[in-house]
Amino acid sequence: MSLSNFNLQSKVLLHPLVLFQIIDAYERRAKDVPEVLGTLLGIVAGKTGRIEITNCFSVVHRMHGDNNCHIDLDLKYDNDMLELAQIAYPQEKVVGWFSTGKAVSAAAVELHEYYERQCHSGQPLHLLMDTSLRGQRMNTRIFCAVATGVPGGTKGLMFSLLPMDIYFGSPDIVAMRHMGRQCALPPKEAGRLLPELEQVVDATKDIQQKLDLVLRYINDILNRKRRPDNTVGRALHDVLTSVPMVEAERFRHMFNTNMRDLLMSLTLSSMIKVQLQLSERLSNMVDA
Amino acid sequence: MANRGGRHARTEDSDNTINYVQCDGLAVMKMVKHCHEESSNMDLAQGALLGLVVDKCLEITNCFPFPKSGDETMDEEMYQLTVMRRLRRVNVDHLHVGWYQSSDVGNSLSLALLESQYHYQTSIEESVVVVYDTQKSARGFLCLKAYRLTPQAIQMYKDGDFTPEAFRTLKDKNRALAKLAAENAVRTSKGEPTVAEEEVIKQFRPMPVPARLTATITSGQINTHSQHIAQFCSQSLAKLFITESLQNAKEAKEIK
Secondary structure (H helix, E strand, O other), X not given: OOOOOOOOOOOEEEOHXXXXXXXXXXXXXXXXXXXXXXXXXXXXXXXXXXXXXXXXEEOOEEEEOHHHOEEEXXXXXXXXXXXXXXXXXOOOEEEEEEEEOOXXXXXXXXXXXXXXXXXXXXXXXXXXXXXXXXXXXXXXXXXXXXXXXXXXXXXXXXXXXXXXXXXXXXXXXXXXXXXXXXXXXXOOOOOOOOOHHHHHHHHHHHHHHHHHHXXXXXXXXXXXXXXXXXXXXXXXXXXXXXXXXXXXXXXXXXXXXXXXXXXXXXXXXHHHHHHHHHHHHHHHHHHX | OOOOOOOOOOOOOOOOOOOEEEEOHHHHHHHHHHHHHHHOXXXXXXXXXXXXXXXOEEEEEEEEEOOOOOOOOOOHHHHHHHHHHHHHHOOOOOEEXXXXXXXXXXXXXXXXXXXXXXXXXXXXXXXXXXXXXXXXXXXXXXXXXXXXXXHHHHHHHHXXXXXXXXXXXXXXXXXXXXXXXXXXXXXXXXXXXXXXHHHHHXXXXXXXXXXXXXXXXXXXXXXXXXXXXXXXXXXXXXXXXXXXXXXXXXXXXXXX
C-alpha cells in the first residue's frame, strides 16, 4: 500500500443527484438492514486532479461479526450494475463508495480494500452521509483513507476528511429551486408546475425581497445598529461589481435591438400559427 | 417533490385512467442530468420511467436512461429488463410507467413519439411520456411536461389504415385502369362500344381517404413549436424589462 500518495489538496465536487440517490436508497432499504452502501461513480480531471462525483448506485450487502466489522458485498451485483451504468455513461468511472451512518463503520477497512481494486486511481473516496438527521442537519462528509503506522510494525488505515463542494450546474439549480418552492407549498397544492410566465414574476419578487434584505442590512450598518462584517461586505462588493457598467446610449441600443428581435419572433410565430389554422380550415372545407 | 407515503396500491377500477402525475425529485434530477448530457452532443435523450399508481395519481419515483440509439449491438429490451431486475433488488419501484424524452424549445412531437406512446399505452395503460425541454430549462424556466394519448387518439391510430396492403390495392387499380384505357383506345379505333371505367373501379374495394397522419403531426409539431417560441419570447421580454428598470434606476442615481 503506497503511503499517502493521495493529493489531499485535490478538490472534490459532489453533484446533488448523488445526494438524491443516496436518500432514495436509504428510504427504500430492506427492513433488516440499518444502512445502505454502494459505489460512487465520477470523473477525475486529469491534470488538476479534481474529482467530480456524478453518479452512484447502491449495492446489496450484509454486515456480520462482532460489532458488524465484517461485510458481505454482493460482488456480482456490483459488477452487473457497473456494467449497466457504463452503457449509459461510459465516461464515468468508479471513484469510491458511499455509506450512511453516524461515523466511519468498522467494516470500512474491508470495503476500502475492495474498492481499492475497483477504483481507477487506486485511492477510493468514502462518502459518509448521516441520515439520522442529528441536529436537523444531514451531515455529508468525504473521507480518504491514508495508511498510517510504523514500517515493520503495526499498520492501519486512517480516514481523513477531504474538503468538498457541491456542484450546481445551471439546469440543476433551476430544477432544485423549483422543487424547493414546491416543498414550501401546502401538500394539497403541491405538484402543479407554475405556468411559465409566472416563473418570471416569481423570480422578480425574489429579487425584490433580496434587495430589500440587503438594503436593510446596509442601512442598519450605516446607522450603526449592527456590527459590520468584512466577509459580507466583500461578497456584496463582488455582487455589485459583477453587474456590467453599460453606458446609457449603448444600453438603449442593445435594449432596442433585443426588443425588436423578440417582437419579430413573436410576430413570426403567430403568423405561422395563423397559417396553420388557415390550412386546417381549407382542408376541412374540401372534406365537407 | 412531495412526501412519499409508504403505500403501494394499484388502481382496481377498470377505467384506471390517471389525471395527475407526481414526479419525485430523484427522477427529475436524473432526467435533467441525462438530457443535458445528451443535448451537449446534439442527441435526443430517452429513458424509462419507473413508479407506481396511487388512486388517480401516477407517481414517478425513478428512471433510467436508454442506451444511445446508434449502438446496434445492444439488445434494448434485454437491457431494460436487466436494469429493472437489478433495481428491484434494492427495492426500487419496478412498474414501468412510461418514458421520457428531451426536446429543444418544444420540437418534440413526431411520428416516433406517437408510435412509442401508442405502444406504451396499449401495453401499460397508465403510461405517460415526459418531455423535458433542455433549451428552456437552461435559460431558467423549468419545462417538464407529461403527456398521454386520449382514447380517441389511440382509436384513430388503431384504425389508421396506412398499411402496405392499401398501397398495393391502389397500384393494382391504377394498372387495371391503364390497361382498360389502352383497350378502349383499341375498341374506339375498331368502332366498338367502350367499356366504362366504373366497371373496373367496382372490382376494387373503395380506397380510404389517404392518411393525414403525417400532415397532422407536422402541423401539430409546428404549432407547439411556435407556441413555445412565443412563450419563450414573452418570458425574455419580461426579463428585458427587468433589466431596463434596473438600468434606469442606476442612471437616475448617477444623475443625482
